[in-house]
Structure formats: C-alpha cells, structure tokens
Amino acid sequence: MSIFAVGINHKTAPVSVREKVAFTPDNLTHALQQMVDDLECKEAAILSTCNRTELYFVQDRPLDVVQQQIIDWLQQYHKVSSNLIAPSLYWHHDSQAVNHMMRVACGLDSLILGEPQILGQMKQAYSQAKAAGSMQVVMERLFQRTFGVAKEVRTETEIGSSAVSVAFAAVNLAKHIFANLKKSKVLLIGAGETIELVAKHLYDNQVSKITVANRTVARAENMAREIGAEVITLAQIPEHICDADIVISSTGSTLPILGKGMIEQALEKRRHRPIFMVDIAVPRDIEEQVGELEDVFLYTVDDLQGIVAQNMENRRKAAIDAEKIVGSGTDDFMAWLRGLNTQNSVVAYRNQCLGRRNELLLKAKQQLANNKDPQAVMAELATKLTNNLMHAPTRAIQQAAQGGELDKLIYLHDVFDLDSKDN
Incomplete structure (x- = not known):
C-alpha cells in the first residue's frame, strides 16, 4: 500500500495548460468515483484551485505503472493530449507525498509564500472526498494530520502574519493609523485589479463606507456591487473627498488626479482630522507636495514595496521553522502508517494460523465422535x-x-x- 500525490501547478505549467485539467465542484464527485473505479484506487481526493490541480490517492501498484495510468486517465477524462500535460506533472510517493501535501496546506508551496486560502481549499477537498465516499482510514488520517500540522505552523511561526501584497500592505498601514477601521470612510480611485483587492480587504475589515471613483462608471459599478459601495466619477472627487478618512488611488492617468490645493480644502472641511492616503499608481495620482501637509499620511508604491519586501523576508525566515514542523508531521504519519501495515500483517498471519487450527480441530472432533x-x-x-x-x-x-x-x-x-x- 503506497500513497501518491500527482499534480500540476503554477511552477510547472501556464494557466492555459492548468485550466485544461482543472476540476469544477460540479464534476468533482464523479471524478473521484471514476478514480476509485477506473484506477482501482483504495482511496482518493482531488485538490483543484486556480494555481494547482493535485490528485492524492492510495494504490498498490508500482510507481511506473501508476504514472502511466494517471496520464491515460487525465487524458481520457479531460479530453486533452497526454503530450500536453505529461511534461508538467510532478510525482510524489509515500513520505514525499505526505510531506508535499502538508507543505501545500501550510502555504509553503504557494505562489505567495504562506498564503492562508489554500488551507480552506484543502479542507474543501477533504469534505468533497468524504461526500463522494472515496475517503477511508489512511486518507482520513492523512488529512487530519495535515490540518493539525497547518494549524501548528500558523500558531508557532510568523509565516502568515505579514502583508506580502501591495493591496494588503495598504490596508495594514491603514490599521496602524486608524485603530478601528469599522468607523472609517474610504475613497478608492480607479477600478483595476489592485483596487479590487484593496476593496476586498477593506470590505473584510467592515469599514463604515466605501466610495469608488472611476473614469468609467460602468466598470466601477461591477466591483462596487459586490461590496455595497457607492460609485462616483473622477469629476465628483472634490466634493466627496472631505468625507474620506482613507484615500487609495491606482489609475492609469498620466497626470496627478489629486493636488495639494484640493486636499487643503478637504482638510479645512474636515477640521483637520487626518487623512491616510496611498498612491499605488505609476505615474503618481497624488501630487508629491500633498505629503507636506501636516494632517496627511501619504505613502507611495515604493513605500509599500519596501514593506512587502521586508515582510516577504520575514516569511522566508518563518518558513524554515515551518519546514521543521512539516518534517516532524511527516515522520509521525509515516510511523503510524508503518504500524498500520505491521498490524495488518500480524492479523493476516494470526488468522491464517487460526484457520488451519480450526480445520484440524474440527477433523479431530469428528474422529473422536467416530470412537477413534x-x-x-x-x-x-x-x-x-x-x-x-x-x-x-x-x-x-x-x-x-x-x-x-x-x-x-x-x-x-x-x-x-x-x-x-x-x-
């Protein structure tokens, strides 16, 4: 009995290849049942995210046989050429498979080191396998041990405590300025990917109000609808900016959108209550002179990149301790698995001996009944x-x-x- 982990991820293949072998929630149950039946797996689970698709399963066959089986199955199931996917697949066996699975759950194999979302996705994969009936003793124990290791890594190390994206760093800085973001009003300028991420982080922090200003109102409305935000045009900024405690801007404008004079007027209307401002744009959306104002806390993209770089270094240091925890978790699980295999062998040998004894005893009783x-x-x-x-x-x-x-x-x-x- 061996444990296998087979996958394709952001390191081995572009999205154009990854999307061809992805599993949706709608077809995952069917895929798991087919894995068990077609590949004669004893147990199986599938993790499928935007950055990776991985198959975890228990199988008795040699590695080279399993490799060909999996490639053939993926080719047939997804109707994709084996020549396209085979070079991008990676293979882990027994302790390496266990170690890989735990590293994935801890965010040690993620595009962004230490990102926490993958653990939730791993738990979803576990629940889906349970519902599909493809989870038994070994995989159940492996997933539970994996979750325990991930929790220990989060608790005992700093791998997930530092912001490693510009959007997250901007929101973390706002927390330092305003102790309670729930009372803060936010003005976001732009509707691109970075502003969308900022909006999501702010929404998760339950800010009082979010207003989105954009050149194209229709594009901003799509984002605003998901977070309950108000939408205005860029021309309306001067009349709304005085209400904003936090201003974060990221547009493609070649000229500054917010000048020193506009912010001075806003501060007067606010009675000089401070404004936290972040300019993520290049070229700048906010005039450099705005930072000279006494009640303004202005940060640029360079400031945030410096914070992100330092935080990433902190995560890399924390990852060293996390790897030790994962290694210990792998050793613990493999020791349990070896014990399970030993127990099965002992039970099988004992049953064999008892079976032969019972046969001979029955024959002896028959002989005694015949007065031998x-x-x-x-x-x-x-x-x-x-x-x-x-x-x-x-x-x-x-x-x-x-x-x-x-x-x-x-x-x-x-x-x-x-x-x-x-x-």
Whole structure:
C-alpha cells in the first residue's frame, strides 16, 4: 500500500495548460468515483484551485505503472493530449507525498509564500472526498494530520502574519493609523485589479463606507456591487473627498488626479482630522507636495514595496521553522502508517494460523465422535498442526541457505529466535 500525490501547478505549467485539467465542484464527485473505479484506487481526493490541480490517492501498484495510468486517465477524462500535460506533472510517493501535501496546506508551496486560502481549499477537498465516499482510514488520517500540522505552523511561526501584497500592505498601514477601521470612510480611485483587492480587504475589515471613483462608471459599478459601495466619477472627487478618512488611488492617468490645493480644502472641511492616503499608481495620482501637509499620511508604491519586501523576508525566515514542523508531521504519519501495515500483517498471519487450527480441530472432533483412540487423535492433531506451522518458515530457511543469502538467514534466525538458549 503506497500513497501518491500527482499534480500540476503554477511552477510547472501556464494557466492555459492548468485550466485544461482543472476540476469544477460540479464534476468533482464523479471524478473521484471514476478514480476509485477506473484506477482501482483504495482511496482518493482531488485538490483543484486556480494555481494547482493535485490528485492524492492510495494504490498498490508500482510507481511506473501508476504514472502511466494517471496520464491515460487525465487524458481520457479531460479530453486533452497526454503530450500536453505529461511534461508538467510532478510525482510524489509515500513520505514525499505526505510531506508535499502538508507543505501545500501550510502555504509553503504557494505562489505567495504562506498564503492562508489554500488551507480552506484543502479542507474543501477533504469534505468533497468524504461526500463522494472515496475517503477511508489512511486518507482520513492523512488529512487530519495535515490540518493539525497547518494549524501548528500558523500558531508557532510568523509565516502568515505579514502583508506580502501591495493591496494588503495598504490596508495594514491603514490599521496602524486608524485603530478601528469599522468607523472609517474610504475613497478608492480607479477600478483595476489592485483596487479590487484593496476593496476586498477593506470590505473584510467592515469599514463604515466605501466610495469608488472611476473614469468609467460602468466598470466601477461591477466591483462596487459586490461590496455595497457607492460609485462616483473622477469629476465628483472634490466634493466627496472631505468625507474620506482613507484615500487609495491606482489609475492609469498620466497626470496627478489629486493636488495639494484640493486636499487643503478637504482638510479645512474636515477640521483637520487626518487623512491616510496611498498612491499605488505609476505615474503618481497624488501630487508629491500633498505629503507636506501636516494632517496627511501619504505613502507611495515604493513605500509599500519596501514593506512587502521586508515582510516577504520575514516569511522566508518563518518558513524554515515551518519546514521543521512539516518534517516532524511527516515522520509521525509515516510511523503510524508503518504500524498500520505491521498490524495488518500480524492479523493476516494470526488468522491464517487460526484457520488451519480450526480445520484440524474440527477433523479431530469428528474422529473422536467416530470412537477413534483419543491419544492417536491428539498425536495426529499435534503433528499436523506443527508441520503446518513449520512449513513456511522451513521453506524460507532452506531457500535462503540454498541461495547463499546470509543476511536473510541471520534475519530468519532473529525472527524465530533460533539462537535462544531455551531452544
């Protein structure tokens, strides 16, 4: 019994390839059931995100056989050429598979080191496998141990505590200026990807109000609808900016949108309550002189990049400790798995011996019922039972001796305690 992890991710393939082997929530149950049936997997789970698709499963066959099976299955299931996907696949086996799965759950294999979303996606993969009936003892234990390791990494290291995106860094800075963002009003200028991320982080922090200003109102409305924001045009900024405690701007304008005079007027209307401003745009959206105003906290994209770089370095340092925790978790699980395999072997051997004993005992009872001499019956029972139990070990010793396998002979001597003084 072996554990496998097979996948394709942002490191091995572009999105044009990854999207061809992705699984949707609608087809995941069917895919899991097909894996179990077509590949004769004992257990299986599938993790499918925008950055990776990974198959985790328990199989008895050799690695080279499993590799071909998986490639053929993915080709057939997704109707995609094996020549396209095979070069992008990576393969992990047993302890490497366990270690990889735990690293993924901890964010150590993510595009952004330490990102927390992957753990939730891993938990969803676990729930879907449970619902599909493809999760049994080994995978159940592996997922639970993985979740435990991920929790320990989050608790014992700083891998997820620092902002490593410009959008997240901007919101974290705002928290330092305003202790309670729930009372803050926000003006976002622009409707691009960065502003969308900023808006999401602010929305998650339950800010009091978000207003989005953009040259094209229709584009801003699509984003604003998801976060309950108000939309205005760029021309309306002067009349609304005095209400904003936080202003974050990222447009493609070649000229500044916010000048020093506009902000001075806004401060007067606010009675000089401070404004936190972040200019993520290049060229700048906010005039450099705005930073000279006493009640303005102005940060540029360079300031944020410096923070992000330092935080990323902090995460890399934390990742060293996280890897140690993952390594320990891998060792613990593999020790449990070896114990499980040992237990299965012991049970199988015991059942074999008991089965033969019961057969011989039943025959002896029949002989006694037919008035055969009890001493003769007992002698026959003892002889046949002894011969039966001796057969496999005797054959193994003879084959090792005939083949000159000294190591195996020494091992068998130890197993059967043949050098004991009590023999």
